[in-house]
Amino acid sequence: MNADEFGQRVLEWFDAHGRKHLPWQQNPTLYRVWVSEIMLQQTQVVTVVPYYRRFVERFPSIRTLAEADLDEVLSLWAGLGYYARARNLHRAAGILRDRHGGEMPLDIALVQALPGVGRSTAGAILALSTGQRQPVLDGNIKRLLSRFAAVPGWPGQASVLARLWTLAECYTPTERVADYTQAMMDLGALVCAPRRPDCRLCPLAMGCVAHAQNREMDFPGAKPRRDLPVRATRMVMVRLATREILLERRPPVGVWGGLWSFPECPLEADVVDWCQERLGLRVAIQPLWKSLRHTFSHFHLDITPVPVIAEAECAKAVLEGERFVWYKSDDVQRLGMAVPVRLLLTALTDDLLNYEDRNE
DNA sequence: CACGCGTGGCC
DNA sequence: TGGCCAAGCGT
Numbered sequence: 228m229n230a231d232e233f234g235q236r237v238l239e240w241f242d243a244h245g246r247k248h249l250p251w252q253q254n255p256t257l258y259r260v261w262v263s264e265i266m267l268q269q270t271q272v273v274t275v276v277p278y279y280r281r282f283v284e285r286f287p288s289i290r291t292l293a294e295a296d297l298d299e300v301l302s303l304w305a306g307l308g309y310y311a312r313a314r315n316l317h318r319a320a321g322i323l324r325d326r327h328g329g330e331m332p333l334d335i336a337l338v339q340a341l342p343g344v345g346r347s348t349a350g351a352i353l354a355l356s357t358g359q360r361q362p363v364l365d366g367n368i369k370r371l372l373s374r375f376a377a378v379p380g381w382p383g384q385a386s387v388l389a390r391l392w393t394l395a396e397c398y399t400p401t402e403r404v405a406d407y408t409q410a411m412m413d414l415g416a417l418v419c420a421p422r423r424p425d426c427r428l429c430p431l432a433m434g435c436v437a438h439a440q441n442r443e444m445d446f447p448g449a450k451p452r453r454d455l456p457v458r459a460t461r462m463v464m465v466r467l468a469t470r471e472i473l474l475e476r477r478p479p480v481g482v483w484g485g486l487w488s489f490p491e492c493p494l495e496a497d498v499v500d501w502c503q504e505r506l507g508l509r510v511a512i513q514p515l516w517k518s519l520r521h522t523f524s525h526f527h528l529d530i531t532p533v534p535v536i537a538e539a540e541c542a543k544a545v546l547e548g549e550r551f552v553w554y555k556s557d558d559v560q561r562l563g564m565a566v567p568v569r570l571l572l573t574a575l576t577d578d579l580l581n582y583e584d585r586n587e
Numbered sequence: 588c589a590c591g592c593g594t595g596g597c598c
Numbered sequence: 599t600g601g602c603c604a605a606g607c608g609t
Contacts, residue, residue: 263605416605523591523594
C-alpha cells in the first residue's frame with residue numbers, strides 16, 4: 228500500500244468514525260492544543276478531559292498561564308500525575324511571554340525547544356492546530372505502525388524508533404494533516420488497541436503485515452522488564468489541638484515535586500528528636516494504626532505514618548514561612564496538594580481525625 | 588541508553 | 599489482585 232492510499236483510507240475512516248468532539252478540538256488554537264498534548268502524555272483521554280476543562284477555563288491563554296503562580300498551576304494539576312509536566316508548562320509559558328511575544332512559534336525547532344515538548348508533542352501541536360505537515364509518533368501510532376509494517380524490536384531502542392519515525396514521516400499526507408493525525412491516534416486507541424485489536428474495523432488491515440501473518444500481538448516488541456524496587460519512608464503527621472495539620476512543600480524535583488505533603492522523617496531518626504531539631508517542635512507521639520503502600524509505575528513506596536501532637540504556641544511561632552503551612556481540610560483545594568488530597572489527606576487525615584474523635 | 592516520573596483501569 | 603498499560607520527556 229503506497230502512502231497516498233494509506234492517507235486516503237485513514238481519512239475516510241476518520242470522516243466516519245474519528246473523534247471530533249474532544250474539548251481541545253473545539254477552537255483548536257496552538258495554546259489549547261499545546262495544553263492538551265502535555266496533559267495527554269502517558270495519560271488517557273477520559274482522565275484528561277475534566278482536568279483540561281478546569282485548566283483552560285482558569286488559564287485561557289499563554290499570558291494568563293505565565294502570570295499565574297506555580298502553586299495555582301499545580302493545584303489544577305493535582306491528581307493528574309507526572310507533575311514535571313505542570314512545572315514545565317508554566318516555565319514554557321514564561322519563555323513564550325518573554326522571548327516569543329506571548330505567542331507559540333510556528334517553527335517546529337522552536338516549539339520543540341520548549342521545556343516538556345519533545346519531537347512528537349511538537350509535531351502534534353503544529354499538525355493538529357495549524358495543519359502544518361509534521362509527523363507524530365505517540366504510543367498509539369508506534370503500535371499501529373509497528374504492526375502495519377511488522378517492525379521487530381522494542382520502540383525504546385534507538386534503531387527501532389528511527390525506523391518508526393521514518394514510517395510516520397513517509398505516511399503523513401500533505402493535505403488534511405490535522406484530521407490525519409487525529410485519525411492515526413484514534414485508530415491506535417480505538418481499533419489497533421494494545422490488548423484486543425479489532426482488525427475487522429481497520430481501514431488498513433488489507434495492507435497490514437502483522438495482520439496478514441496473524442501476528443498482531445507480536446508488535447511492538449515487548450519492553451524488557453525488571454521488578455520494582457521498594458522504597459520506605461516515614462511521614463510525620465503533626466497535629467495541633469486546633470486540628471490543624473502541618474504540611475511541608477516538597478522539593479521541586481522528584482516524587483510529587485513541588486506539591487505539599489506531611490514532612491518526611493528519616494527511618495533511622497528518632498521521631499521526637501527529629502521534630503525537635505528539624506521542626507523546632509515538642510511533640511507527643513500517638514499510637515500508629517496502620518502503614519501504607521503506594522504503588523507507582525516504577526517503584527513501591529512503603530509509608531509509615533506517625534501521628535504526633537504538638538504544642539500550638541511553639542509550633543505557630545517556629546513554622547511560619549513559605550516552606551510549611553498549617554491547614555484544615557477546607558484549605559486543601561486552595562493550596563493545590565495532589566498527594567495530600569488524594570492519598571494523604573483523604574486517607575491518613577480522615578483516620579487521624581476519626582481517631583481523635585473516637586478518643587474524645 | 589537507562590532511568591525517574593503518577594494515576595486509574597483492566598484482567 | 600498484582601502486574602501491565604496509557605497521546606513522552608528530561609537527565
